[in-house]
Amino acid sequence: EVQLVESGGGLVQPGRSLRLSCAASGFTFDDYGMHWVRQPPGKGLEWVSGISWNSGSIGYADSVKGRFTISRDNAKNSLYLQMNSLRAEDTAFYYCAKDKSAAGTFPMDYWGQGTLVTVSS
Amino acid sequence: SYELTQPPSESVSPGQTASITCSGDKLGDKYACWYQQKPGQSPVLVIYEDSKRPSGIPERFSGSNSGNTATLTISGTQAMDEADYYCQAWDSSTGVFGGGTKLTVL
Numbered sequence: 001e002v003q004l005v006e007s008g009g010g011l012v013q014p015g016r017s018l019r020l021s022c023a024a025s026g027f028t029f030d031d032y033g034m035h036w037v038r039q040p041p042g043k044g045l046e047w048v049s050g051i052s053w054n055s056g057s058i059g060y061a062d063s064v065k066g067r068f069t070i071s072r073d074n075a076k077n078s079l080y081l082q083m084n085s086l087r088a089e090d091t092a093f094y095y096c097a098k099d100k101s102a103a104g105t106f107p108m109d110y111w112g113q114g115t116l117v118t119v120s121s
Numbered sequence: 122s123y124e125l126t127q128p129p130s131e132s133v134s135p136g137q138t139a140s141i142t143c144s145g146d147k148l149g150d151k152y153a154c155w156y157q158q159k160p161g162q163s164p165v166l167v168i169y170e171d172s173k174r175p176s177g178i179p180e181r182f183s184g185s186n187s188g189n190t191a192t193l194t195i196s197g198t199q200a201m202d203e204a205d206y207y208c209q210a211w212d213s214s215t216g217v218f219g220g221g222t223k224l225t226v227l
Contacts, residue, residue, distance in 0.1 A: 035216065037164075045156070045164065045207050047216030059214045062122060095163060105211045107154040107169040114163060 002026040002110040004096045009115030012086055022079040022096030022112060030054070030074035033104025036081045038092035039114070048094070049081065053102040064090075086119045093117075123212035125219035132225040139195040141222045143208030146189060151210045153191035155184060158221075159204045167206075168193060200226050 008020040020036070036048040049060045049070040058070055069082040079096055093116050097108035125145045133139035143153060153171050156164040166175050168184035171191065181196045191210075195202055203226040208219040 037216075037218075044221040045158075045209075045218045047209075047218060050214075050216060057214070059216075061215065100169065105214050105216075107152075107166055107209070108156075108164075109166050109169075109175060111163040111165070 002098065004098060004110060004112035006094060006096050006112045006115040009094065009117045011118045011120065013121050014087060014119055016086055017082070017084045018086060018117060020081040020083065020094055020096075020115060020117070024077045024079065024096075024098070027098070027110075029072075029077040031102055033057075033099035033102055033106070034072060034079045035097045035099060035104070035108055036070060036079075037095045037097055037108070037111075038090075038117075039095070040089075040092045043092075046092075050099070050104040051079070052104040057104055059104070083117070086117075088119050091117060091119050123210075123215070123217050125208055125210060125217055127206075127208060127219040127222045129220070130223045130225065132227055133195075133198045135200060135226055136197055139198045139202070139224055139226075141193045141195075141206050141208075141224065143191040143193075143219045144189055145191075145210065145217075148189050148191055148210060149187045151186075151212070153184070153186045153208055153210050155191075155193045156207045156209065157202075157204045158207065164207065195224075198224075198226055202226060 093114040096112040155168040171186040
């Protein structure tokens with residue numbers, strides 16, 4: 001059974017940093033691309049970032065480019081999102097999602113339960 | 122940047138057919154997929170590559186994509202299909218979601 005478990009969310013002040021983690025199990029992690037998708041409470045989904053199986057291809061939404069960094073550790077079956085210079089508009093549930101392919105530009109077929117990031121003073 | 126547009130809401134009677142549209146410039150030249158999200162739950166992929174159903178998704182869910190519009194169709198809609206639905210596509214290796222459509226079954 002595929003499982004994706006996010007952690008690292010919480011309350012953080014504007015301008016500060018936070019690192020999210022996603023622990024994957026139930027599939028061969030280094031065979032697939034991975035993504036972070038966020039959803040402000042009560043609002044729609046926004047793709048944040050994606051990474052291919054070998055970290056050779058990485059993409060970001062314009063809204064986070066230059067502030068967020070996605071990475072993965074295939075030896076630890078883990079995905080990460082380093083978030084710097086956080087803003088109030090970054091407040092959202094952050095979901096880790098598995099890509100259907102290795103490339104990281106295909107549909108997301110499994111999702112975690114999400115972790116809430118709240119940016120507020 | 123690329124945009125996908127969905128109607129904010131649709132309603133359907135039980136047993137009838139629901140259609141949810143997603144519009145974007147030359148969307149038919151890309152693959153579209155659809156996610157279902159129920160309150161308090163994570164999204165679930167219901168259609169990918171325009172019209173393919175993942176295993177476990179009922180046959181009443183179908184999709185099409187042509188021109189500037191992708192369409193999710195739910196035949197014989199059931200109460201359990203009441204949810205938010207999001208279309209999604211890739212543009213220059215960037216993921217794009219539509220704004221979502223709240224489907225009410227009444």
